[in-house]
Amino acid sequence: MEGGTVGRVMARAALDEEFRARFLDNLGMALAQDGFLLTDGEMRQLRDWWDEIRTMGARDAAERIRALARSYRS
Secondary structure, three states: OOOHHHHHHHHHHHHOHHHHHHHHHOHHHHHHHOOOOOOHHHHHHHHHHHHHHOOOOHHHHHHHHHHHHHHHHO
């Protein structure tokens, strides 16, 4: 899977607990605050994952984010 911006966002969320909290609270705001610019397709992909992840408990969300980030490094 190609990294690109989505890969960078997921890696950041996997490694940075403060960013992950902001990411889970308000996806658009977290991306804007950290200067991530995404295409419409990238944003749709992140939004789909976000809709799934944000309803999880903190531990499960962190594990899912790490798994998604790893898939971009493969």
